[in-house]
Amino acid sequence: MDKETDVTIVSTNLNKNILTKYPNYHVIDNNFNMEDLCKYTHVIFYNNLNNLSEKKVKEIFTFLKNNHIKFINITNNMEFTLLTAYLIIYDRSNILIEGPTLEVLKNTKLIKRIGLNLPFMVDLSLLLKDYNLLDKIYLDKEELRGVLWP
Amino acid sequence: MALNLVKDYGIIGICSTYQSNLNQNAFVKDLNIKDIDKALKIVDLDASIKDKVVKDLTLSEQFKVELATKLHDKTIIIGNLSNTLNYKTQEYMKKLFIKLNSDYNKNIIVIDNDIQVFFDLVKRIYVIFDRIVVYETSDFFDKELFKWVRIPKIIDFINYVNTNQPILQKTTDINELIKDIYRSVT
Structure with missing residues (x-):
């Protein structure tokens, strides 16, 4: 994980103790502004982006990447896992699985067994794949519509 | 205001920010939880949690403890399911709310910024902004709703x-x- 620049962490049971596993990362408060983020090389968000729109979260992550700031977003919102390249899933205090985001999300049975859900487009694509209507995961609704109803 | 809104529907959803008022420094056993052992069982918590301090609990445990403090209320107001609970626990809580409403005549007000938690649960959604009801609907596909909330x-x-x-x-x-x-x- 050390080489990864943008990471999402989800957990079956979020607890602030998880922050102790990433001591090099500065914990960002709820009322942060973008300029303050530039003070740090490594930042971590603890479940405080969930009420923002996806567009706003993307803006924040783009800003961080453009300023070469490594970040971890710890969240309960599975849709936000698609906004980073690397995903770590904790079951209680142990890492269950980690890796490139889409590769991790393909482990649907494992993820659902521990009580998590999948991002909608991933779930939809994998279910349609089971019905032999798709051959891969589509994250874009326009593209998926074009494939199903050409 | 919300207490008046819920009477006709039993379970309503309010799209807004919810602030928990649980005392973070208290032991669970010292919180005002009536019939504590039974209440903890209903919210799917082990009795051993009584000896823990609230701030040391997971987000999910804190939600459940807070719910336990409210089980004896006629109208239960609770929020932040999407921020504190994983999907499976959200579904468990939704079933619990339905049971509390149908079997025990409780009115339930669920407050969350993510209306997905209201699916298969609430009879009516209210959007509150700056303490004012700016929109209400019973239709999840109501396009006007999405001028106010995340679709x-x-x-x-x-x-x-x-x-x-x-x-x-x-x-x-x-x-x-x-x-x-x-x-x-x-």
């Missing part, structure tokens, strides 16, 4: 597919959606 992905997808002509039925259940897509394309 759930499943609804966004179905609305998009149906842009020029109705291809898919309106549903909030992904399994029903899959069946509908299958029927439509084969």
Whole structure:
């Protein structure tokens, strides 16, 4: 994980103790502004982006990447896992699985067994794949519509 | 205001920010939880949690403890399911709320910024901004609603597919959606 620049962490049971596993990362408060983020090389968000729109979260992550700031977003919102390249899933205090985001999300049975859900487009694509209507995961609704109803 | 809104529907959803008032420095056993052992069991917590301090609990445990403090209220006001609970626990809580409403005549007000937690649960949604009800509806596919709140992905997808002509039925259940897509394309 050390080489990864943008990471999402989800957990079956979020607890602030998880922050102790990433001591090099500065914990960002709820009322942060973008300029303050530039003070740090490594930042971590603890479940405080969930009420923002996806567009706003993307803006924040783009800003961080453009300023070469490594970040971890710890969240309960599975849709936000698609906004980073690397995903770590904790079951209680142990890492269950980690890796490139889409590769991790393909482990649907494992993820659902521990009580998590999948991002909608991933779930939809994998279910349609089971019905032999798709051959891969589509994250874009326009593209998926074009494939199903050409 | 919310207490008046809930009377007609039993369970309502309010799209707004929820602030928990649980004392973070208290031991669970010292919180005002009536019939504490029974209450903890109902919210799916082990009795051993009584000796823990609230701030040391997981987010999910804190939610459940807070709910336990409210089980004896006639109207239960609770929020932040999407921020504190994983999917499986959200579904458990929704079933619990329905049971509390149908079997014990409780009124339930669920407050959350993510209306997806209201699926298969609430009879009416209210959007509150600056303490004012700015919109209300019982229809999850009400387009006016999404001027105020984040549109759930499943609804966004179905609305998009149906842009020029109705291809898919309106549903909030992904399994029903899959069946509908299958029927439509084969």
